[in-house]
Amino acid sequence: MLPDHFLLLFAAGLLAGTMNAAAGGGSFVTLPSLVFAGVPSVMANATSTVALFPGTLASAYAYRHDAKPFGHVSMRVMLAVMMAGGFAGAMLLLYTPARTFDRIIPWLLLFGALTFTFGPRVNAWLRKFVHIGSRTVVIVQFFLGTYAGYFGGAVGIMMMAAWSLLGVTDIKAISAARMTLVGAANSVAVVIFIASRLVWWPQMIVVMIAGVLGGYFGARVVRRLPPARIRLGISMVSFAMTAAVFYRQLKL
Numbered sequence: 001m002l003p004d005h006f007l008l009l010f011a012a013g014l015l016a017g018t019m020n021a022a023a024g025g026g027s028f029v030t031l032p033s034l035v036f037a038g039v040p041s042v043m044a045n046a047t048s049t050v051a052l053f054p055g056t057l058a059s060a061y062a063y064r065h066d067a068k069p070f071g072h073v074s075m076r077v078m079l080a081v082m083m084a085g086g087f088a089g090a091m092l093l094l095y096t097p098a099r100t101f102d103r104i105i106p107w108l109l110l111f112g113a114l115t116f117t118f119g120p121r122v123n124a125w126l127r128k129f130v131h132i133g134s135r136t137v138v139i140v141q142f143f144l145g146t147y148a149g150y151f152g153g154a155v156g157i158m159m160m161a162a163w164s165l166l167g168v169t170d171i172k173a174i175s176a177a178r179m180t181l182v183g184a185a186n187s188v189a190v191v192i193f194i195a196s197r198l199v200w201w202p203q204m205i206v207v208m209i210a211g212v213l214g215g216y217f218g219a220r221v222v223r224r225l226p227p228a229r230i231r232l233g234i235s236m237v238s239f240a241m242t243a244a245v246f247y248r249q250l251k252l
Contacts, residue, residue: 005037005038005203006206008033008036008037009033009034009037009203009206009207009210010206010207010209010210011033011210012029012030012033012034012207012210013030013051013206013207013208013209013210013211013213013214014210014211014213014214014218015029015214015237016029016030016052016207016210016211016214017055017210017211017212017213017214017215017216017218018214018215018217018218018221019218019234019237020052020055020056020059020211020215021055021214021215021216021218022218022225022230022234024116024154024156024157024234025112025116025153025154025234025237025238026052026055026211027048027049027052027112027151027152027153028109028112028113028116028153028234028237028238028241028242029237029241030048030051030052030207030211031044031045031048031105031109031153032105032109032241032244032245033207034047034048034200034203034207035105035245035248036244036248037203039200039203040098041098041101041102041105042093042094042096042098042101042198043198043199043200044200045093045101045105045151046093046189046193046196046198046199047193047198047199047200047203047204047207048207049152049186049189049190049193050190050193050194050199050204050208051203051204051205051207051208051211052186052207052208052211053183053186053187053190054208054211054212055211055212055215056179056182056183056186057183057186057187058215059179059183060179060180060182060183060184072134073134073137073138075177075180077138078138078141078177078181079180079181079184081138081141081142081145082141082142082144082145082148082181082182082184082185083145083184083185083187083188084142084145085141085142085143085144085145085146085147085148085149085185086145086146086148086149086184086185086186086187086188086189087149087188087189087192088142088145088146088149089145089146089147089148089149089150089151089185089189090149090150090188090189090192090193091149091192092146092149092150093149093150093151094192094196094198102249103249105245105249106242106245106246106249108151108153109153109238109241109242109245110242110246111153111154112151112153112154112238113153113154113235113238113239113242115153115154115157115158116153116154116157116231116234116235116238117231117235117238117239119154119157119158119161120157120161122161123160123161123164123165126161126165127164127165130165131165137162137163140162141159141162141181144158144159144162145181145184145185148182148185148186148189149185149186149188149189149192152182152185152186155182155185156178156179156182159177159178159181159182160178163177
């Protein structure tokens with residue numbers, strides 16, 4: 001690993017940890033940074049997932065007592081469905097050709113950035129016209145788990161949007177369930193990625209350590225900032241990284 005790659009990945013980990021501590025979106029930084037550091041795209045995605053997993057797991061553990069059932073759907077069912085989706089998404093990534101994933105990455109980043117930025121507004125509009133039942137939530141949850149195992153950018157926002165259409169409005173319960181279920185999907189994906197030898201360990205360790213530091217110290221900083229400014233900052237970073245990846249693809 002070259003010195004400039006080390007600095008790039010360490011800075012990316014710090015920023016990603018801070019973003020995840022604030023509102024999520026850390027993968028918008030770590031995945032492109034790993035690609036820019038020379039890690040093949042599929043392996044970069046797997047390495048990013050593994051590197052950010054300890055932070056997700058720690059948050060899920062902290063919220064473990066606050067998660068509540070969704071209407072007639074128990075958390076056990078939601079966890080099982082999410083883990084099944086995480087398995088499907090991770091296996092789908094394994095069988096995605098590298099060239100295909102190279103073409104998909106910019107669009108996945110763009111989709112995630114748009115969802116993170118405009119998702120809450122679209123969701124507020126949808127709630128006026130759409131209400132879904134428990135069975136639909138379970139089906140949607142499986143596809144969200146698949147997306148989380150495959151890529152995962154802004155999956156938390158998508159989950160909260162689906163749950164709000166069910167009528168769940170308890171923010172504390174939603175936040176707890178989001179972290180718990182994302183952690184469940186990622187746990188399956190992490191095992192598959194490690195067993196399949198997709199992880200570039202030196203790069204992963206750098207991003208993971210920096211991510212933990214960014215999550216701890218970043219949380220102390222962002223706690224003092226208005227939520228609107230935090231979301232704006234994350235959106236700007238997400239779109240900037242997306243534009244950089246599109247530009248890189250055009251040059252190849």
